[in-house]
Amino acid sequence: MFSDKDAFKEAFLKKLEMTCGKSFGESTEKDRYFALGQLVREHISTEWINTNERYRIDKEKQVYYLSIEFLLGRLLRQNLMNLGIENIVEEGLHDLGIDLKNLEEIEVDAGLGNGGLGRLAACFLDSLASLNLAGHGFGIRYKHGLFEQKIVDGYQVELPEQWLRNGHVWEVRKPDLAIEVPFWGHVESWKKENGSLAFRHLNAELITAVPYDMPVAGYQTDTINTLRLWSAEPAPYPVNKDILNYKRETEQVSEFLYPDDTHDEGKILRLKQQYFLVCASLKSIVQSYRRQHSSLREFHEYVSIHINDTHPVLAIPELMRILLDEEGMSWEEAWNITVNTISYTNHTTLAEALEKWPIRIFQPLLPRIYMIVYEINERFCQELWQEYEGDWTRIENMAIIAHGQVKMAHLAICGSHSVNGVAALHTEILKLREMNQFYQYYPDKFNNKTNGITHRRWLIKSNPLLTKLINDSIGNEWIREPEEIQKLLAYENNPAFLEQLSVIKKKNKERLSEVIRKQAGLQIDPSSIFDVQVKRLHAYKRQLLNILHVLYLYNQLKENSSFSMPPRTFIFGAKASPGYYYAKKIIKLINSVAAKVNNDPQTRDQLKVVFLENYRVSLAELVFPAADISEQISTATKEASGTGNMKFMMNGAITVGTLDGANIEIKEKAGDENIFIFGLTAEEVLKYERQGGYNSMEYYHHDNRISKVLTQLTNGFFPDTAGEFEAIASSLLMENDQYYVLRDFDAYAKIQHKAGLAYSDQQRWLKMSLRNIGTSGFFSSDRTIREYADDIWGIRSSHIKV
């Protein structure tokens, strides 16, 4: 549509005039952003249509990635970059006196996710399209994404997020493709002529799912895949209903993202959202399949449906329903197709995060789906009986329905052909512990797919200076083959290269310092060590360990005249789920420590603490390139993979971490000397959990660093916080410190000291940093997606750009 700068300028000015009816001179930045966005989307549309045509004609196998979250962030720069028009646009705008960077800032993050799980889905979409794979996303178009966080007096305050306030330029509403999703009502059955049973769902309350499609452009390919997000609207002809009430109840379904990815909120609304996503997506998938095929007998040969955690697991009974009730297939045939179509990723071993639904909610809300799940369970238990006759306990443990509840993970394992964990350790723990009985029964279903991140967003887009240095040094082949970034290792002993690395880090630190100055009014020193922990706030991630250690450092600086440390800035960013009382207390504690430390003239040149407000994708893009130290300090066994750890590594930060999740693989790739590992191992944690033997009080009594900081939590050391931190102190002492914070304190303090010393030797540090960058290629989501494509989905890129 525009092949050079001048053509772009002409098209842009015309678009601006048409969309806002103002002259160029009168237009605001917002007008310009929207005009540019629309122009780019239109630019995409021909290739988008072509891609879909190609998929239809070639009958290529399609993958559908179902996820309750997509944490996309901003899309303007990514789209320009992937379409290969970034330079034309940037220069064209520049001619007009517009800075593309300013327009980017107008875009509100699409924050339809909580954290890692949702961001993974977004990275996967980018990799699928960039590898020319036919893979699409299905999700929910929440009117309000994850809340906006404000910090007031050190406390988290949540404001409703408003990403759609000005409309979203990347989406296309397709009301003609709307789908009705039935809830409640009852099921009628009758005998058909051939003697088999038929079912009909009557008196259902219908909710209309309206699709909004977003193009997902691959990196400089002509593949444009689709992310389809469903919005809940009232059905055109509601019956027997108070119309206003009905409208409100309906729209509620896509109103809010549930603000937690680890606790089951136990709300009807959440189950409604899950079925809403699944039912609309499956109907849409089947409709498009039918345009190419006359029956569903070979459905699994042409379609893979992947469920991102158990939230979309109702895809299993829903596909069964379609095959049984609409296609009239036998149970056996339908089951075979379903299992071969569906694959499942598990994201957690935390027992409290495994979804379970009470039958009393499930059955009335989804009567036909419940019948099918019931039958799946009956047959599954019979099968188990064949294998384990008499072993009631085992069968009870493995059943899908037990004790009045439907266990979603069990349904997912039973009804899919592949179950994967997200890092090597996590998959082993699933196999040996959490899902051991399932592993014994279905050993071939279990496999590992270590997570990845798209290097296009997390390095090329977020760290242009480093990208340029890499390109200037080793060429740009690594962009298509990220593992080629290892060619950088040849520069390990090149002082000029290391010097450039150092200059770039400094510039990125200055960029972040400027943001912090503007946002928090806080001056930080870009030559201090930037020690960063950014991620959701959760007890198992142990932000508490970090902040208690900061408090200990403060005490040392105050009391111990022989104590010295290189200046450090501890940077935190984290949202706590609104109902998660304990996590909010930790945010308050971090801010209380920050107030104390930053205002003390005696320490503030050596120690600073920053709490970044409203951590989200666009802020994260500024944080990772500026980090020296990456804090990945979860209690071993608790963090399934982590992906923040990979973003830090790729930007040259050194990990201070436990042997948990993907940290283990980071250590393997980067080498033992280029990472700071401390703390309990998974085996040790599992042993404590099995046999007991941990007593946090001992650590309190025998380590005066610990007793001192814990005393400070409750003795008025922090002004105006009477009673504030009782819950924290009590979790550590009265409740025996479930996450082994005190147990790991000494090891953490030691490794942090070691990291400080290493930083003081800049040559050594820069080499470590280079080692991390050069071995980070494995953690590109391109590698992850190739593995999913080969091992789970059985798809291949058939399309070569000519």
Ligand SMILES: *Cc1c(COP(=O)(O)O)cnc(C)c1O
């Ligand atoms: C990568 C990312 C996460 C996940 O971070 P972890 O450290 O793996 O928990 C969460 N939120 C945002 C905004 C991210 O970009």
